[in-house]
Amino acid sequence: MASKMKMNGDNWHPGERAMHKLLHVSWPGNPTHEDLPPQLGYRVAESPLVAFAALDRYGRPWATIWGGEKGFCRPIARNVLGVVVSADVRYDPVLRGLFEVPVEGDGEEATDVVDEKDENGWGIWREEEEERDIVDDLVVKPEGGRIMAGLSIDLETRDRVKFAGRMVAGSVKRTAPGIADLQMVFQVNESIGNCPKYLNKKVIVPHTPKPRLASEGSGIPLPKDAVDVIQKADLFFIASKHGSESMDTNHRGGAPGFVRILRNEEEGREGGGLSIVYPEYSGNRLYQTLGNLQLDPYAGLAFPDFDTGDVVYVTGRTTILVGEKAADMMPRQKLAVRIDVTEARFVKEGLAFRGVLGERSPYNPAVRRLAAEQIHDTGAPAVAEAGVGLATLVSRKAITPSISRYVLRLKPNKRLRAWLPGHHVTLDFADHLDTGYAHMRDDDPQSLNDDFVRTFTVSRPLDPAAVDAEGYIREGFEPEVEITVRRHGPATGFLERWDGRRRVEIPILGFGGAEGFRMAADGADGEDVNVVVAAGVGVTPLMSQAESVLKAVGHRRGLRALWSLKAEDLPLAVDVLKTIDGLGEVTKLFITGGISDEEMGLVKRVQGLGAVVLERRIGSADVLEEGGKGKRKFYCCTGPAMMRLLLKWTEGEQVLYESFEY
Secondary structure (H helix, E strand, C coil): CCCCCCCCCCCCCHHHHHHHHHHCCCCCCCCCCCCCCCCHHHHHHHHCCCEEECCCCCEEEEEEEEECCCCCEEEECCEEEEEEEEEEECCCCCHHHHCCEECCCCCCCCEEEEEEECCCEEEEEEEECCCCCCCCCCCCCCCCCCEEEEEEECCCEEEEEEEEEEEEEEEEEEEEEEEEEEEEEEEEEEEEEEEECCCCEEEEEECCCCEEECCCCCCCCHHHHHHHHHHCCCCCEEEEECCCCEEEEEEECCCCCCCCEEEEECCCCCEEEEEEEEECCCCCCCCCHHHHHHHHHEEEEEECCCCCCCEEEEEEEEEEEEEEHHHHHHCCEEEEEHHHHHHHEEECCCCCCCEEECCCEEECCCEECCCCHHHCCCCCCCCCCCCEEEEEEEEEEECCCEEEEEEEEECCCCCCCCCCCCCCCEEEEHHHHHHCCCCCCCCCCCHHCCCCCCEEECCCCCCCCHHHCCCECCCCCCCCEEEEEECCCCHHHHHHCCCCCCCCCCEEEEEECHHHCCCCCCCCCCCCCCEEEEHHHHHHHHHHHHHHHHHHHHHHHHHEEEEEEEHHHHHHHHHHHHHHHCCCEEEEEEECCCCCCCHHHHHHHHHHHEEEEEECCCCHHHHCCCCCCCEEEEEEECCCHHEEEEHHHHHCCEEEEECCCC
């Protein structure tokens, strides 16, 4: 994250702008907050884990993971987080980097001597070490604060929030061998809520750590157990820095095995050392981590083992691989990162939590092996099997000139848990759209960094007959999946070009979605009113849930819909309100763009279905008059500009949202 980003304006640092240019990405403005909004602070407090990043005494970035229970990291004042947690005091590189202080030794000050430089002109330090340690109950107050970053993460809901700033003060007290209670005050200068891509669900439970260092010296080469942790990892955390101004903490996730070890040999000989390679999957395309690495190519990684509590920490120099260089290293990959590790630590039982695996992310691409691995093992495939089945395109209904409804029939390739109303489906269009590596593609430059994986909200409930008593798709059943989408980009353009005659098959990678965005159909959550605010095709989560919610809570009591729509999309409103009985009676339709005589006929049809039609934009009074404060929950699916207004209007209330921004 760059220092002092703003919600509006092009406030990117040079490294981020360089990555945007290199990868042909255009952003109208940086969406990062320059504070910690209450909604994001609440999400941090609800997360049982936070990955933190800090620098050691030599300026090297490291990452770690603290937590085990919700609430250990929470807002204690405006833009201030308080952290109270138990952690490994012996080997955790972030904790030691923050709290180590000089202690009595020979009385001499340490001297850092740059006696040679690497091939890039960076100094190689040879340290005359001073003795440093953590002193119990000493309040550490770094002058000006110490730069840090964090990533709160709730693996049960796949929610995460990034934040960065400075440690203002903190103290540590040892409570057992290798364990200490930590208290810290963190001033937040930047924050952003992130999408749940590539997060595999886990239930986190606290566990008392028993840290034991299982590596020697620089930690290179890694022992076999540490290699196993990396090779089975489906998640790691990465720390990067923007000079001395700011840091960033982020996660990278995928299927187990997505991180590859290029080499793991003794240092000091040809081909020696430890090098790790991971693929960069298509994400929100902010490129905050890669932007930092573009300018300051050093990173710290932490690989947690959720089964054992073991953890591998590494720090080293990174190389960003783009296009042909990425494909040469990892076939079929367009963007990857190589880390040449300078120090590693393998700590047994160093983490204060365990994790029980739940649902895998539907976004996870197939695991791709390194080209070097294929040379040495030609019998193994370069790409592992992924996905839950193959979908055949069955029908297309054009609703407006740019919006269509598609039905696909799924043939599962494994036992598949039934998806729920409000969930999304992830489709892989690569076989139809990926033409391979090209240095330039002026007709479609963004395709150079496109994995052609797309996610759409399922817009119709699953047929109950397809589900068995255990909540899985019945064996031999081929259920239908409906999506309602606007043409925007190559994947939806491909769907729109379908002529209805030729057979089109598309792999389905999986189903998923934020659990909190599903409205309770039985009223069990105690909410008096579910208020849905949607824009355009953002109504699709409501389309799949409205029928069951209306039947359960009653037409006027439990559900209200505020739907903003361009006049040209009025046929969608007619279609949706006609299809879902009773939805019109709880809907206010806000029409923008001017209504033609022909469209006035559609307005009358919508009114005939019970909806109130207003020819203007949604205002704060419209939102706040629905239900009563404390007795309502807002579900929002709009564009980023409208979403910022909604968060401002509803500050202090329960707001759940899906964003078009990522």
